[in-house]
Amino acid sequence: MKKMLFVFNPRSGKEAIKNQLSDILGIFCGAGYLPSVYVTQEPGDAAKIAEEYGKDVELFVCSGGDGTLNSVISGIMRLEKRPEIGYLPAGSTNDFARSLKIPANLTKAAQDVVSGKSYGVDIGKFGDERYFVYIAAFGAFTEVSYSTPQDIKNVLGHQAYILESIKALGNLKSYRMHLTWDDGETDGEFVFGMVTNTTSVGGFRGLAPKDVSFHDGLFEGVFIRTPKTPADLPNIISGLLLFPEQENKDVIRVKSSKFTVTAKEEIPWVLDGEFGGSVTEAKIENVKEAVTLSCSPEPEKQEEKTAG
Structure with missing residues (x-):
């Protein structure tokens, strides 16, 4: 057996996996796999397990939120020989799973892992040692993703993020910075920025571009300049959601394989919904097709459906 x-x-x-664990393991065994199971004990330990044992298996499957997936892939990225990855989304927003059309139904997702096809997926490198799967962001609302208590997220789900984001509106911070990307650069005051490889951010479509390829070696960058008044920010974001293709002088949208964000003060970053540290210089690089993901249907076909 594999x-x-x-x-x-x-x-x-909402701890849904507890009632489906037997069915999920049955699907894996029925497909010819001999699964070893590890239940995470504390934040970050999935990365240690992935780094220590990932080289010994053909398929590494994880279930949890975006943070759990980030932890697993961060560990696997440190391996020379990397196993295929399967993902059963069980978090509150599941942005990466939404982008790839991975089913929210855990048993259906498990079936896709063992019967689907394998595809290379780009991974982001942040600085020298950190990685992200689909987003690195700073500024307005980003703290919400890692500061919202787990119990509240379990009860309210995606609504928990919306409520906490509304609270954060009154405490916006602006950063003076220098941005560089493959074929350009700019200076200015910015209140929000994100480098993504996703069609969904915080459960919303529109903030990220529709025409996303998950294995083209490019990220999509969106940076919002500081508005004249805090009340203008919701209008800017609404414009992004409702009219994503419309030009906006307050918004920079670019595709690039690398980004560098430099500031005099430390800027706190969020990687896949988890706190990624505070730095004065953030160097972000796309590692093309760094990992292999087993899922169905093919990511490129999903992009065509999304764009249509």
């Missing part, structure tokens, strides 16, 4: 390691976060989302 070796598999299955890591899951029992507290993610």
Whole structure:
């Protein structure tokens, strides 16, 4: 039988996996895998498990929120020989899963992992040691993703983020910075920025571009200049959501394989919904097709459907 390691976060989302664990393991065994199971004990330990044992298995499956997926891939990125990855989304927003059309139904997602096809997926490198799967962001609302208590997220789900974001409106901070990308640069005051490889951010479509390829070696950057008054920011964001293709002098949208964000003060960053540290210089690089993901249908076909 083929070796598999299955890591899951029992507290993610509304703890739905507890009632489906037997069915999920049955799907894996029925497909010819001999799964070893690890239940996460604390934040970040999935990365340690992935780094230590990932080289010994053919398929590494994880279930949890975006943070759990980030932790697993961060560990796998440190390996020379990387196993295929499967993902069963069980978090509150599941942005990456939404982008790839991975089913929210855990048993259906498990079936896709063992019967679907394998595709290369780009991964982001942040600085020298950190990685992200689909987003690196700073500024307005980003703290909400890692400061919202897990119990509230479990009860309210995606609504928890919306409520906390509304609270954050009254405490916006502006950063003076220098931005560089493959074929351009700019200076100015910015209140928000994100580098993404996704069609969904915070559960919303529109903030990120529709025409996203998950394996083209390019990220999509969106940077919002500081508005004249805090009350203008919701209008800018609404414009992005409702009219994403419309030009806006307060918004910079670019595609690039690399980004550098430099400031005099430390800027706190969020990587896949988790705190990624505070730095004065953030160097972000796209590692093209760094990992192989087993899912269905093919990501490129999903992009065509999304764009249509």
